[in-house]
Amino acid sequence: xRVLVLGGDGYLGWPTALHLSANGYxxxxxxxxxxxxxxxxxGATSLVPIAPLARRVAGWSEVTGRTxxxxxxxxxxxxxTTEMIRTFAPAAIVHFAEQRSAxxxxxxxxxxxxxxxxxxxxxxxxxxxxxxxxxxxxxVKLGTMGEYGTPNIDIEEGWLEVSHNGRTDRMLYPKRxxxxxxxxxxxxxxxxxxxxxxxxxxxxxxxQGIVYGQETEETTRHPALATRFDYDAVFGTVLxxxxxxxxxxxxxxxxxTGRQIRGMLDIRDTVECIRLAVANPAEPGEFRVFNQFxxxxxxxGLAEMIKELFPRPVEIATVxxxxxxxxxxxxxxxxxxxxxxxxxxxxxxxTLIESLFDITERHRANVDxxxxxxxxxxxxxxxxxGPRATATVG
Amino acid sequence: xRVLVLGGDGYLGWPTALHLSANGYxxxxxxxxxxxxxxxxxGATSLVPIAPLARRVAGWSEVTGRTxxxxxxxxxxxxxTTEMIRTFAPAAIVHFAEQRSAxxxxxxxxxxxxxxxxxxxxxxxxxxxxxxxxxxxxxVKLGTMGEYGTPNIDIEEGWLEVSHNGRTDRMLYPKRxxxxxxxxxxxxxxxxxxxxxxxxxxxxxxxQGIVYGQETEETTRHPALATRFDYDAVFGTVLxxxxxxxxxxxxxxxxxTGRQIRGMLDIRDTVECIRLAVANPAEPGEFRVFNQFxxxxxxxGLAEMIKELFPRPVEIATVxxxxxxxxxxxxxxxxxxxxxxxxxxxxxxxTLIESLFDITERHRANVDxxxxxxxxxxxxxxxxxGPRATATVG
Numbered sequence: 103x104r105v106l107v108l109g110g111d112g113y114l115g116w117p118t119a120l121h122l123s124a125n126g127y128x129x130x131x132x133x134x135x136x137x138x139x140x141x142x143x144x145g146a147t148s149l150v151p152i153a154p155l156a157r158r159v160a161g162w163s164e165v166t167g168r169t170x171x172x173x174x175x176x177x178x179x180x181x182x183t184t185e186m187i188r189t190f191a192p193a194a195i196v197h198f199a200e201q202r203s204a205x206x207x208x209x210x211x212x213x214x215x216x217x218x219x220x221x222x223x224x225x226x227x228x229x230x231x232x233x234x235x236x237x238x239x240x241x242v243k244l245g246t247m248g249e250y251g252t253p254n255i256d257i258e259e260g261w262l263e264v265s266h267n268g269r270t271d272r273m274l275y276p277k278r279x280x281x282x283x284x285x286x287x288x289x290x291x292x293x294x295x296x297x298x299x300x301x302x303x304x305x306x307x308x309x310q311g312i313v314y315g316q317e318t319e320e321t322t323r324h325p326a327l328a329t330r331f332d333y334d335a336v337f338g339t340v341l342x343x344x345x346x347x348x349x350x351x352x353x354x355x356x357x358x359t360g361r362q363i364r365g366m367l368d369i370r371d372t373v374e375c376i377r378l379a380v381a382n383p384a385e386p387g388e389f390r391v392f393n394q395f396x397x398x399x400x401x402x403g404l405a406e407m408i409k410e411l412f413p414r415p416v417e418i419a420t421v422x423x424x425x426x427x428x429x430x431x432x433x434x435x436x437x438x439x440x441x442x443x444x445x446x447x448x449x450x451x452x453t454l455i456e457s458l459f460d461i462t463e464r465h466r467a468n469v470d471x472x473x474x475x476x477x478x479x480x481x482x483x484x485x486x487x488g489p490r491a492t493a494t495v496g
Numbered sequence: 497x498r499v500l501v502l503g504g505d506g507y508l509g510w511p512t513a514l515h516l517s518a519n520g521y522x523x524x525x526x527x528x529x530x531x532x533x534x535x536x537x538x539g540a541t542s543l544v545p546i547a548p549l550a551r552r553v554a555g556w557s558e559v560t561g562r563t564x565x566x567x568x569x570x571x572x573x574x575x576x577t578t579e580m581i582r583t584f585a586p587a588a589i590v591h592f593a594e595q596r597s598a599x600x601x602x603x604x605x606x607x608x609x610x611x612x613x614x615x616x617x618x619x620x621x622x623x624x625x626x627x628x629x630x631x632x633x634x635x636v637k638l639g640t641m642g643e644y645g646t647p648n649i650d651i652e653e654g655w656l657e658v659s660h661n662g663r664t665d666r667m668l669y670p671k672r673x674x675x676x677x678x679x680x681x682x683x684x685x686x687x688x689x690x691x692x693x694x695x696x697x698x699x700x701x702x703x704q705g706i707v708y709g710q711e712t713e714e715t716t717r718h719p720a721l722a723t724r725f726d727y728d729a730v731f732g733t734v735l736x737x738x739x740x741x742x743x744x745x746x747x748x749x750x751x752x753t754g755r756q757i758r759g760m761l762d763i764r765d766t767v768e769c770i771r772l773a774v775a776n777p778a779e780p781g782e783f784r785v786f787n788q789f790x791x792x793x794x795x796x797g798l799a800e801m802i803k804e805l806f807p808r809p810v811e812i813a814t815v816x817x818x819x820x821x822x823x824x825x826x827x828x829x830x831x832x833x834x835x836x837x838x839x840x841x842x843x844x845x846x847t848l849i850e851s852l853f854d855i856t857e858r859h860r861a862n863v864d865x866x867x868x869x870x871x872x873x874x875x876x877x878x879x880x881x882g883p884r885a886t887a888t889v890g
Contacts, residue, residue: 180605211574211624215617222616222683223609226676230605254665255658264649264658264670269826271648273670276658277686282620285690289616289683292671296679300820300874426694432663480694 104128105380106190108177108228109198110170111155112137113330114244114313114372118196120320120327121373122380123168130171130190131155132199136220137330140206140337146473148330149346149465150316161326177224184231187239194240194380195232199224200286204248204425205336205478207283214282221286226293233301240383241305242376243294245287247365247395247435249309251278252428257435260291260307260391275391280427281480291391298389305388306379310372311365311395314341315454316461318370329369331461334473341366341404343474345455348412349462350469357476358423360402363433365395368448378443393437396447411455426480498522499774500584502571502622503592504564505549506531507724508638508707508766512590514714514721515767516774517562524565524584525549526593530614531724534600534731540867542724543740543859544710555720571618578625581633588634588774589626593618594680598642598819599730599872601677608676615680620687627695634777635699636770637688639681641759641789641829643703645672646822651829654685654701654785669785674821675874685785692783699782700773704766705759705789708735709848710855712764723763725855728867735760735798737868739849742806743856744863751870752817754796757827759789762842772837787831790841805849820874 105122109115110131123129133155141147153161159170171190175182177199187195200221201207207217225243232239250257253276262275274295277288290307297303316331332338333346344354367375375394384390402418409416423429441447448454462469499516503509504525517523527549535541547555553564565584569576571593581589594615595601601611619637626633644651647670656669668689671682684701691697710725726732727740738748761769769788778784796812803810817823835841842848856863 180609211621211628214624215574215620218620218687219613219617223613226609226612227605230608234605253667255660255663255667258660262658262660262670264656266649266652266656269649273647273649274672276656276667276670278668278689279686280690280694282687282690285683285686288686289679292673292679292682293612293676295672296674296676300674302875481696 104190104192105194105196106130106132106187106192107196107198108132109200111135112198113332114369115198116158116329117318117321117369118198118373118376119170120162121318121377123162123170124166124320125377130173132173132175132186134174134176136201144334144336146334146337147468149333149468150328150331150461152328152330153326157326161324165323177227178220180227180230183227184234187231187235192239194242194383196242196376196380197225197228198244201283203337204281204283205476207281208478208480217283218286218289222289222293225290229293229297229303232303233297237302238386240380241294241303242379243290243305243307245291245307245309246284247309247311247393248284249277249279249288249291250275251280252431252433253278254432257393259393259436259439260309280425295389298387302387304384304386306384307389307391308375308379308394309391311367312339313367313369313372314339315369315458317457318373333469335476336478340401342458344405344408345458346462346469347474348408348416349459349466350471352471352474353417353419354405354408355474356401356405356418356420357425358420359429360405360420361400361430362427363398363400365393365398365435365437366450367394367396368450368454370448371396371445375440375445378440378445382443392439393435394440395437397449398433408455411452412459421476424476424479498584498586499588499590500581500586501525501590501592503527503594505529506592507726508763509592510552510723511712511715511763512592512767512770513564514556515712515771517556517564518560518714519771524567526567526569526580528568528570530595538728538730540728540731541862543727543862544722544725544855546722546724547720551720555718559717571621572614574621574624577621578628581625581629586633588636588777590636590770590774591619591622592638595677597731598675598677599870601675602872602874611677612680612683616683616687619684623687623691623697626697627691631696632780634774635688635697636773637684637699637701639685639701639703640678641703641705641787642678643671643673643682643685644669645674646825646827647672648826651787653787653830653833654703674819689783692781696781698778698780700778701783701785702769702773702788703785705761706733707761707763707766708733709763709852711851712767727863729870730872734795736852738799738802739852740856740863741868742802742810743853743860744865746865746868747811747813748799748802749868750795750799750812750814751819752814753823754799754814755794755824756821757792757794759787759792759829759831760844761788761790762844762848764842765790765839769834769839772834772839776837786833787829788834789831791843792827802849805846806853815870818870818873
């Protein structure tokens with residue numbers, strides 16, 4: 103069975119492609135290398151060096167004898183998108199090919215527009231291409247738990263049974279996210295749900311939590327197979343960033359009170375969740391949503407865990423929260439559907455964090471501590487300057 | 497007080513600009529003439545001839561002595577958008593400047609992408625421009641009742657009190673619309689609500705029903721002040737189209753059973769609703785939603801009303817519904833907030849419909865009956881062709 107992984111050169115797309123290939127799927131990866139270009143723009147690099155895509159693919163072939171097809175191009179180009187799908191004829195498409203950083207989307211007007219154009223229009227082109235080439239293709243789309251925001255009621259998996267004035271309906275769960283990036287995923291979800299109704303497509307929207315970790319069973323088989331490890335304030339996910347700060351003797355920076363709670367998961371569970379979604383497709387016309395995370399943590403809870411585990415003394419520093427988000431809030435989110443399909447979570451353990459300490463120690467010379475500092479603020483500054491004027495990235 | 501009307505050359509933007517000017521506001525209109533270019537693309541024209549914008553503005557000045565400033569440009573151009581707002585320094589911005597046809601958005605991939613880019617990115621640029629130039633500007637944005645779809649519970653005005661597992665929250669009303677156009681307005685609503693939270697903007701989202709009628713107190717003061725009257729299957733609103741069919745001796749075409757129910761309003765109420773929203777601004781940081789319609793009708797109910805009133809015999813013909821929508825559904829939508837502000841509705845009466853018969857009779861020679869036929873289908877045809885292959889517009 104053929105699976106096309108869009109964004110297959112990225113932090114999670116690459117390990118997913120390997121995991122699917124290792125599990126017997128015939129895999130192609132597509133990318134426009136946008137993620138690598140953000141590094142150049144931001145003056146950042148992956149802590150762990152990553153090989154060019156061609157070298158990665160060759161490395162996988164050397165280790166396993168399996169090949170990965172490669173498509174280079176951009177989903178905002180509808181001709182590229184349609185022809186790629188016609189050529190490869192996949193049974194499933196895993197779609198990671200979006201700008202994935204909330205701070206990046208909030209740098210200024212141009213970055214907000216880029217993020218929503220790239221993500222929403224790219225996905226819209228993909229929906230039309232699937233409808234035109236083969237509506238039976240199962241779309242497995244990466245969403246985010248951030249789409250929901252932090253409502254004062256339990257978060258369900260995409261849909262909510264609503265009772266109102268004596269009547270009931272099953273409705274799309276109301277979304278109220280916290281950045282133009284997260285909004286782009288909300289827009290995607292609405293567009294995809296409609297395409298399932300209007301064009302009869304089948305889709306799984308995976309509302310993923312914050313991913314931590316850097317190694318999977320497949321990426322550790324050869325240095326050329328390593329995936330990214332981002333620790334900067336724009337693209338670094340929180341646990342990875344805190345680990346790097348600890349290793350460098352830098353205070354662990356926590357935004358606001360650190361009482362914000364988020365769903366999180368191990369990178370090894372990400373790749374397995376994708377495999378499970380591909381192996382158990384949605385029905386024709388079905389728009390289904392899985393919440394893809396395994397545990398809930400507060401940011402301060404993570405910082406304290408790292409402080410306790412790290413062998414040297416570590417400080418925790420709270421900094422003004424650059425984001426607009428509730429410091430304290432109710433948070434309880436359902437996440438049973440992937441468990442029902444057989445997911446066996448890697449819960450966050452001392453072992454995982456200690457392995458991240460090891461990875462970081464090996465590459466410590468690569469760390470640029472200036473990248474820890476959040477430079478993108480959500481709000482306009484107090485007086486005459488607008489929101490675009492407060493970013494100093496680039 | 498200065499008010500900037502974006503899309504001020506369109507069907508409703510133009511009469512709104514006149515109504516605000518007549519009520520003492522200092523008004524500027526902005527347009528990129530996209531609506532006139534769709535005519536050329538579709539081979540259609542307004543039944544009632546409309547003057548070029550410069551002539552319209554001159555006509556208004558001749559009749560009233562009042563001037564309207566004009567800005568020519570495109571909201572997807574962020575420099576134009578920001579400089580226009582900086583130059584005119586409005587206290588309120590009324591935003592009609594979007595592609596407003598569901599069928600147009602469903603012609604093919606290119607029209608879906610155009611609609612979402614034009615509408616969503618244009619509005620996103622506008623949010624950044626307001627935040628940068630003056631966050632106290634009140635944004636009055638035209639949404640659509642179509643954003644809600646046809647849920648099985650009562651439709652409220654933008655927000656919904658939700659109880660779930662013993663907890664409650666005030667949430668954005670869940671949206672599940674029926675075209676990529678309607679989706680563009682859903683995306684706008686989410687982006688605007690976030691901008692109110694993050695940038696402290698103030699916004700009124702007017703979820704408007706289907707507008708009928710062609711004359712307002714101001715547009716009838718001079719022939720150069722007339723607004724559009726569209727009767728084609730792409731841009732014509734349903735009541736206006738049915739009236740033109742009756743006058744031409746064409747069967748009144750009703751999609752499906754005609755039992756679809758929609759909220760509707762008179763064009764004279766549209767312009768007054770906008771005035772009321774401008775005169776009673778949202779609070780700083782507030783995202784409020786008004787449902788802007790006055791009565792609910794089924795499409796078949798409208799057709800039967802016209803058949804009864806028209807002096808010659810009229811047939812009603814049901815045609816295959818080109819849209820994906822429920823033929824029969826619950827529909828009950830709140831619409832009290834504009835009434836609370838003082839709206840005194842023009843309910844659909846024999847007089848209004850008869851005046852539309854008169855307008856149509858006067859311009860009957862302009863009618864092209866081939867434009868009645870719906871040529872845009874929502875779904876892919878049965879076999880090998882994709883959704884883009886079924887449109888024959890243009």
